[in-house]
Amino acid sequence: MSNLYAALIHYPVVNKNGATIASALTNLDLHDISRATKTYGLKAFFVVTPLEDQKDLIHKIISHWTEGIGSQYNPKRRRALELIRVHDAYADVIERVAVSEGMHPITIATCARKYPHNLSYPECRAMLKNGNPYVLVFGTAWGLSAEFISAADYVLAPITGKTDYNHLSVRSAAAIILDRLLGHP
Amino acid sequence: MSNLYAALIHYPVVNKNGATIASALTNLDLHDISRATKTYGLKAFFVVTPLEDQKDLIHKIISHWTEGIGSQYNPKRRRALELIRVHDAYADVIERVAVSEGMHPITIATCARKYPHNLSYPECRAMLKNGNPYVLVFGTAWGLSAEFISAADYVLAPITGKTDYNHLSVRSAAAIILDRLLGHP
Numbered sequence: 461m462s463n464l465y466a467a468l469i470h471y472p473v474v475n476k477n478g479a480t481i482a483s484a485l486t487n488l489d490l491h492d493i494s495r496a497t498k499t500y501g502l503k504a505f506f507v508v509t510p511l512e513d514q515k516d517l518i519h520k521i522i523s524h525w526t527e528g529i530g531s532q533y534n535p536k537r538r539r540a541l542e543l544i545r546v547h548d549a550y551a552d553v554i555e556r557v558a559v560s561e562g563m564h565p566i567t568i569a570t571c572a573r574k575y576p577h578n579l580s581y582p583e584c585r586a587m588l589k590n591g592n593p594y595v596l597v598f599g600t601a602w603g604l605s606a607e608f609i610s611a612a613d614y615v616l617a618p619i620t621g622k623t624d625y626n627h628l629s630v631r632s633a634a635a636i637i638l639d640r641l642l643g644h645p
Numbered sequence: 646m647s648n649l650y651a652a653l654i655h656y657p658v659v660n661k662n663g664a665t666i667a668s669a670l671t672n673l674d675l676h677d678i679s680r681a682t683k684t685y686g687l688k689a690f691f692v693v694t695p696l697e698d699q700k701d702l703i704h705k706i707i708s709h710w711t712e713g714i715g716s717q718y719n720p721k722r723r724r725a726l727e728l729i730r731v732h733d734a735y736a737d738v739i740e741r742v743a744v745s746e747g748m749h750p751i752t753i754a755t756c757a758r759k760y761p762h763n764l765s766y767p768e769c770r771a772m773l774k775n776g777n778p779y780v781l782v783f784g785t786a787w788g789l790s791a792e793f794i795s796a797a798d799y800v801l802a803p804i805t806g807k808t809d810y811n812h813l814s815v816r817s818a819a820a821i822i823l824d825r826l827l828g829h830p
Contacts, residue, residue: 462807476719486673488671488673488814491814492813492814492816492817495810495812495813495817496806496813496817498808498810498812499806499807499808499811499812499813500806500808501806501807501808534661536810536812537812539810540810540812619824619828620829621684621685621686621823621827621828622684622685622827622828623683623684623685625680625683625684625721625724625725626684627680627684627725628680628684629673629676629677629680629816631673631677631814631816631817631820632677632680632817632819632820633820634817635813635816635817635821636820636821636824636828639804639806639824639825640824640828642806643804643805643806643807643825644805
């Protein structure tokens, strides 16, 4: 087991015009990213939103699959969705991990754009083995806000494919990043 | 550009009891997998379903994003969804690629279970460079039927993470597989 946590941020993220917003939940983000975090052995998957109705919705989805009809229909979903922790604010995530690990986690933001001091995948993969706690952060909508990214300890390099098209869904990006950092080579 | 095509199969796939079924469409499969195939430079993304209402639905979704309001709201979605080709049957996909490439494509099935002669990722990555056309096939629901898999030329190794949990969504699995086969190392 790594000391890695994932966080999916619905605030502060930017919309297509670059304005900072609180984004709406996408049901399949919960399913796909919890299944990927379970596959790669992460300790928890934090979902951050300040909106009360969105938190209620997340709790309904989780309980459907962990306690409700869904848990009998597909018990494998339960094992993944159990990893989800819902928080109002990113600061609460950091606090929660700090209490649980006995030290402040190191934060790694993800972004589809290049940054001057991007952390490469081999560097990040090696770093994760040093026993410290890490939080890997994904943005919804058009991505994490610039202020959020500049406050992170590291910014992971964007995923480059074979073309100039770099508009993967956050679900696909999270899956690829976890595989690059923790999958068998 | 590789000579690689992707196909997402809604029939013949199996349900949780192992019976062969035609599965229902998941909207985000179209978005996520088309965006991944665009990112990694595939030539087309085939979606196979024999159900007329499902084909209508797929065409509605595609036209919303390629011609309708969605194409103005988010032109980047258009570039991805344009790669989608809808067919009744897998045989039509093979025929279409054969006509377009001047030779029958080599088929690579994917499955979350191990097979005796699985193709490894390094082997497959090397093979894709030889100029031949390939179709990489993904199953919806509980996966491609055993008969379908046994008729493929190759079966790619399952994705292994850090745990015994191997229940990624087809969207996540497709993203990881394309990155392993075509992404920068």
